[in-house]
Amino acid sequence: MAIESHLATAADAMSLRVRGLTRRYSASGSSWRKRVAVLAADDVIFEIPGGTTLALVGSSGSGKSTVARCVVRLEKPDAGEIWVGDTNIAQLGPGALAPFRTRIQMIFQDPATSMNSRMSAAEIIEEPLLIQRRGDRGQRRRRVAQLMEEVHLPSTALDRRALEFSGGQRQRIAIARALSLEPKLLVLDEAFTGLDFSTQKQVATLLLELQKAHALTYLLISHDLNLVARVAEWVAVMAGGKIVEQGPTPQIISRPVHKETRALLAAAQQLQSKRAAAQGASR
Amino acid sequence: MKYLASRLLRAILLLIGVSALCFLFMQMAPGNFFDEMRLNPQISPETIAALRSHYGLDEPLLYRYARWMIALFHGDFGYSIAYNSAVAPLLWERAKHTLLLTSTATFLVWVIGVPLGIVTATVRGRSLDKVVGTVNSFFLSVPEIVLALALLAVAVRWRIAPVGGIASFGSEEFSGWEKLRDLASHILLPVAILVLGGIPIVERHIRAGIAEALDTPYIQYARGLGIGRIRLLFRHALPLAANPAISLFGLSLASLLGGSLLVEAITGWPGLGSLVLEATLARDLYIVIGAIMLSATFMVAGNLVADLLLLAADPRIRAGEPDAK
Numbered sequence: 001m002a003i004e005s006h007l008a009t010a011a012d013a014m015s016l017r018v019r020g021l022t023r024r025y026s027a028s029g030s031s032w033r034k035r036v037a038v039l040a041a042d043d044v045i046f047e048i049p050g051g052t053t054l055a056l057v058g059s060s061g062s063g064k065s066t067v068a069r070c071v072v073r074l075e076k077p078d079a080g081e082i083w084v085g086d087t088n089i090a091q092l093g094p095g096a097l098a099p100f101r102t103r104i105q106m107i108f109q110d111p112a113t114s115m116n117s118r119m120s121a122a123e124i125i126e127e128p129l130l131i132q133r134r135g136d137r138g139q140r141r142r143r144v145a146q147l148m149e150e151v152h153l154p155s156t157a158l159d160r161r162a163l164e165f166s167g168g169q170r171q172r173i174a175i176a177r178a179l180s181l182e183p184k185l186l187v188l189d190e191a192f193t194g195l196d197f198s199t200q201k202q203v204a205t206l207l208l209e210l211q212k213a214h215a216l217t218y219l220l221i222s223h224d225l226n227l228v229a230r231v232a233e234w235v236a237v238m239a240g241g242k243i244v245e246q247g248p249t250p251q252i253i254s255r256p257v258h259k260e261t262r263a264l265l266a267a268a269q270q271l272q273s274k275r276a277a278a279q280g281a282s283r
Numbered sequence: 284m285k286y287l288a289s290r291l292l293r294a295i296l297l298l299i300g301v302s303a304l305c306f307l308f309m310q311m312a313p314g315n316f317f318d319e320m321r322l323n324p325q326i327s328p329e330t331i332a333a334l335r336s337h338y339g340l341d342e343p344l345l346y347r348y349a350r351w352m353i354a355l356f357h358g359d360f361g362y363s364i365a366y367n368s369a370v371a372p373l374l375w376e377r378a379k380h381t382l383l384l385t386s387t388a389t390f391l392v393w394v395i396g397v398p399l400g401i402v403t404a405t406v407r408g409r410s411l412d413k414v415v416g417t418v419n420s421f422f423l424s425v426p427e428i429v430l431a432l433a434l435l436a437v438a439v440r441w442r443i444a445p446v447g448g449i450a451s452f453g454s455e456e457f458s459g460w461e462k463l464r465d466l467a468s469h470i471l472l473p474v475a476i477l478v479l480g481g482i483p484i485v486e487r488h489i490r491a492g493i494a495e496a497l498d499t500p501y502i503q504y505a506r507g508l509g510i511g512r513i514r515l516l517f518r519h520a521l522p523l524a525a526n527p528a529i530s531l532f533g534l535s536l537a538s539l540l541g542g543s544l545l546v547e548a549i550t551g552w553p554g555l556g557s558l559v560l561e562a563t564l565a566r567d568l569y570i571v572i573g574a575i576m577l578s579a580t581f582m583v584a585g586n587l588v589a590d591l592l593l594l595a596a597d598p599r600i601r602a603g604e605p606d607a608k
Contacts, residue, residue: 072507073507074503074506074507094509097509098509101507101508101509102508104507105507106503106504106507108500108503108504109500110500113499113500113501114499114500114501114503114504115501116501116519116522116523117599118522118597118598118599127505128508131505131508131509131510132508161598161599161602163599181508
C-alpha cells in the first residue's frame with residue numbers, strides 16, 4: 001500500500017462539532033477516603049468548520065485539556081456528542097474508533113516527553129506508520145524523508161535522537177509524526193508553550209502552511225491570546241469547565257464580554273508590552 | 284569495549300581499596316584471637332607471643348597486607364586460626380549455602396514482584412492497588428530481624444518447617460527426591476523472610492516506573508493511535524521503566540552474598556552469616572576479610588552486570604548522553 005502524501009483540497013476538510021460534552025473526574029484526599037466528583041468539562045458546545053482553526057482558551061484548570069483529550073478520545077466523555085465529519089465518536093468502542101485514530105492526531109505541549117528519547121527522529125516519525133501497519137520498510141522511509149522536508153528539517157538529521165534537537169525542531173518532529181497518518185484534524189495542546197517568541201512564530205507559520213496544503217482542521221488549546229489572534233479564525237473561552245464566550249477571533253479580541261476573556265486579554269497585552277520592551281532593550 | 288575496560292579497572296581499584304580498609308579496621312579493632320588465652324594462668328605470655336609470631340600477627344600491618352595480596356593472586360585467602368585450616372575451602376563451603384538461599388529468594392522476589400508491580404501500576408487507585416500497597420507498607424516498615432523472629436516463632440509453634448541447618452539428621456540415607464524435599468523444607472523459613480522483605484521493594488520500584496511511563500505524553504500519544512493495552516504496556520511502557528529496574532536488579536545480584544547474613548544467623552542457616560559472626564567475635568582475621576572481599580566482589584560484579592545491561596538496553600547510554608537514566 002502506497003503511503004505517499006497528496007495535497008488536499010478544501011472539499012477534503014473535516015469539520016468538528018462538540019455538543020454537550022461533559023467529563024467528571026473523581027478525586028480524593030487520601031487513599032481510603034470517599035471520592036468526590038469534579039466536573040472538568042460541563043456541557044461544552046463548539047464547532048470548527050473544516051479547514052479552519054478554533055482556539056480553546058482559558059486559564060489553567062479551566063478544562064480545555066480535558067476537552068482536547070476527549071476529542072482525541074484519550075478519554076471517554078461521560079455525556080455529549082463529538083461529531084467528526086458525520087460520525088459521532090463520543091461513545092464508540094475501540095474497534096469502531098480505530099479508523100478515527102488516524103484522522104485525529106494530537107500534538108503535546110512538551111515535545112521531549114511526547115517522544116521516546118531512545119529513538120531517532122526517523123524512528124519517531126515512522127512509529128505511527130508501524131503501529132498502523134502502513135507500507136513496507138522502503139515506503140515508510142520515503143514517507144519519513146518527505147515529512148522531514150515538509151516540516152523544514154534536513155533529511156541529514158534523520159538518525160539524530162530527539163534530545164539532540166532544539167525545542168522548536170522537536171515540535172517540528174512532533175508535527176511530522178502527527179502528519180504521517182494524513183490526519184484531518186490536529187489537536188494542538190499548548191503546542192507553542194515553552195518555545196521562545198521567534199520559534200513560536202516559525203512553528204505557527206509552518207502550521208498555517210500545512211493547514212493550507214492538507215486542508216487540516218485545528219483545535220488549538222492555548223492561554224495566549226496574542227498567538228491565538230495570529231492563527232485562529234474562531235475563539236472559545238473556557239472557565240470552570242464551561243464555555244463562557246465564543247465567536248470569530250476579531251470580535252472576541254475587540255469586544256470581550258466575559259470577565260475571563262478580559263482577564264486573558266489583559267494578560268496577553270501585558271506579555272506583549274514585556275516582549276516589546278525586551279526587543280527594544282536588545283536593539 | 285572502552286566502557287567495559289574502564290568499569291573493570293574501577294572495579295579492581297575498588298576491591299583493592301576495600302581490602303586495604305578491611306585490614307586497617309581489623310587492626311584498629313581492640314583485641315586479637317589470643318586475648319582469651321591471656322586469662323588462662325596455665326598459658327605463659329611467652330607461649331602466646333610464640334603463637335602470635337607463628338601466625339604472623341606480630342608483623343607490621345603493611346607487610347601482612349602485601350603478603351596476603353600476593354597469596355590472593357594464587358587463590359589463597361589466608362589461614363583461619365580458629366578452624367586451623369585454609370580460609371578458601373571454608374568460605375566456599377559456606378558461600379555455596381548462602382548462594383543457594385539468596386539466589387532462590389532473589390528469583391522468587393523478581394518473579395513475583397515484577398508482575399505485581401506491573402498489575403498495580405495499571406490498576407492505580409483501585410482496591411487491588413490499595414491492598415497491595417498496604418501489605419507492602421507493612422512489610423517495608425517491619426525490621427527484618429522482627430520479621431525473622433516472628434516467622435521463626437510461627438514455624439516452631441505450628442511445626443511448619445524445620446529450623447536450623449540445611450538437611451535433617453540421617454538425610455544421607457534419603458533418595459534424590461527425598462533429599463530435595465528435605466532441602467526445600469529447611470530452606471523454606473529463611474527464603475520466606477527474604478522474599479517477604481524483598482517483594483515490596485521490587486514491586487514499589489516497578490509500579491512507580493510503569494506508572495510514570497504510562498503518564499508520559501509519549502504513551503498518551505501511542506494510546507491515541509489505538510494501540511492495544513498489552514502491546515502498549517510491554518512494547519512501549521516497560522522499556523521506558525526498564526532503567527531503574529535494571530539498576531535495582533544489579534543491586535539484587537550485588538547483595539547475593541552479603542544481604543542475608545542476619546537472616547542466616549537467626550534461622551541457623553549454615554551460610555556465610557554465622558561463620559562471619561563467629562569469626563568477627565573471635566577476631567579470626569582472614570575469615571572476616573575473605574568473607575568481606577567475596578561479598579564486595581559480588582557487589583562490584585552485580586553493579587557491573589547492571590551497567591552492561593543498561594548499556595545493552597539504552598541507546599542513549601551507548602551514545603554517552605548525560606541525561607540517560
